[in-house]
Amino acid sequence: MGLTSDKVLALVVAAAIGLFVGTVWLWPRLARGGLRAVAGRVGLLLATQLAIFAAVGLVTNQTFGFYASWADLFGQEDGQGVVVDHTPGRGPGPLEVVDTGRVPGAVSARPEVGGQIQKIRVVGRTSHIATPAFVYLPPEYFQPRYRTRTFPAAVVLTGYPGTARALVDKLDYPRTAGRLVADGRMRPMVLVMMRPTVAPPRDTECVDIPGGPQTETFFAKDLPDAVSGHYRVGHGPGGWGIIGDSTGGYCALKLAMHHPRVYGAGAGLSAYYKAPIDATTGDLFQGDAELRNRANLWWYLKHMPAPDTSLLVSSSKVGESNYKDTLKFIERVKANGVTRISSIILESGGHNFNTWRREIPGTLEWMSGRLSGGRVAA
CATH class of the missing domain: 1.10.287 (Helix Hairpins)
Incomplete structure (x- = not known):
């Protein structure tokens, strides 16, 4: 067991x-x-x-969702890590489906009725990062009337350390998306669910670390390229969004701000706004002041051109330590006049799954309204 x-x-x-x-x-x-x-x-x-x-x-x-298995708990998990391919053009493709399964709680195991969860392995062509993920394909993806359609896609990130499976089983992203589509509150969307920790056990904070994992490059280029090359999802501006909680929320906001032509929308649930430096991250910037500044969203809002993207932030008046910073962040974004900002502010709620489950339906509905998709595939 x-x-x-x-x-x-x-x-x-x-x-x-x-x-x-x-x-x-x-x-x-x-x-x-x-x-x-x-x-x-x-x-x-x-x-x-x-x-x-x-x-x-x-x-x-x-x-x-700190640990996914006994091996993960005891430090014996060796299925994830950074892989460097020194021979271009050889080895596995950028995306490999390793398993398929039904959506938890779906009314049917038939994918055209209940959708499907696919476990995949992605190998970054540029970053050389290899990491697993789960992909949710909505029922419409398998229905004949949608066979020539592309779908909007959203990357969904856990916190640190987190487990990708928790996004499926504990935070119920696929089941929530299916229910919202059935209720007419959002369009069908492909979800790519994973950890931001692509080089465990190190917390890279989605930074291109000098001499280390190129995590931002992986999420900004390699992952969209690999998924778009395998699934019927859009690959132009506005076709992709990104959502995350805690560390994943910081990554989502940063990636949407740094790469607005890739991610047309970014949602940070219980996010923070500056990359920490601690025992889990190590030295992320190696003395590179420019890299450190870019990872600081406060600095970025003040010194860089306002990104043409949509952002969503969440917090709670009681129970979340980021409440004051979140209100301040909203005002900073509003002042730039270009970036669009929305928020979910709860009366109370801690930094935990129960709080995020309350925010996820509104977040998915918001994301659906800001992404393009549903076009006839070329």
């Missing part, structure tokens, strides 16, 4: 409850002196605390 399995969580919770009840029941018998009684008390307390700790850890992981 996997780390994120509900069965594992239920078993650990049941064990914690059982050990707690057992400790209360057996404690009077172990209250006397003697080595065996003392060892029994210590053993029960230790086992109960470990079970409670494991249960809390599993619940936290289920809520925030």
Whole structure:
């Protein structure tokens, strides 16, 4: 059973409850002196605390999606990383579909009715970054009347460290998109769901690191090129958007601002506005002041030409540390007169999945209204 399995969580919770009840029941018998009684008390307390700790850890992981598997938890995950291909023209293509599955909660497993989730592997031709992702294809993608149509596409990013699968199973992006289309609130859209951490365990903050992973190049060029070459999605200005939460939200805003001809819209849920430098990022800029400034959205708004793109930011009056910065960011963008800015401000909500699930329907509806798509394929 996997780390994120509900069965594992239920078993650990049941064990914690059982050990707690057992400790209360057996404690009077172990209250006397003697080595065996003392060892029994210590053993029960230790086992109960470990079970409670494991249960809390599993619940936290289920809520925030920090680790996707046991191998990921214990640092044994080796399926992701940076691959450098020194022989141009050889090796796998830029995009490979490695698995397909149904959309969680869909009414049918038939893709033309319920849509489809495809697990893919993308290899950047320019950045040489290789990373997995999940692609949501809406039911319309498989229906005969749409066979000559292209669809708008949106990249959806987790926070750090995050797991791409959590975007499918926990944040319910595909199911939410399907429901909104059925309700007539958005157009069918292809979603490319992944981590911004394309060189784990390092948090690259979507920066082209000197001598390191070229993460911004991957998201601004390699990923749209690979997806557009494989799926019927638009590849011109306004055909792509990008959404993210937390670290992914910062990346979404930055990429839309830096590359408005690629991303016609960017939505940052609970985003921050300046790349941090800490133990997870390492030295992102290697002394390059220009690179550091470009990664600072406050500096970018003040010193660079206003990007012709649409931005959405979100926060909560109570529970989010970015509330004041978000209001300030909105005013800064409004002042440039070119970039379009929208917001979702909740009365209360923490930095967590529950808050983002409340914001995702409005975000997808907003994104759909700002992207072009639905054209006859060439």
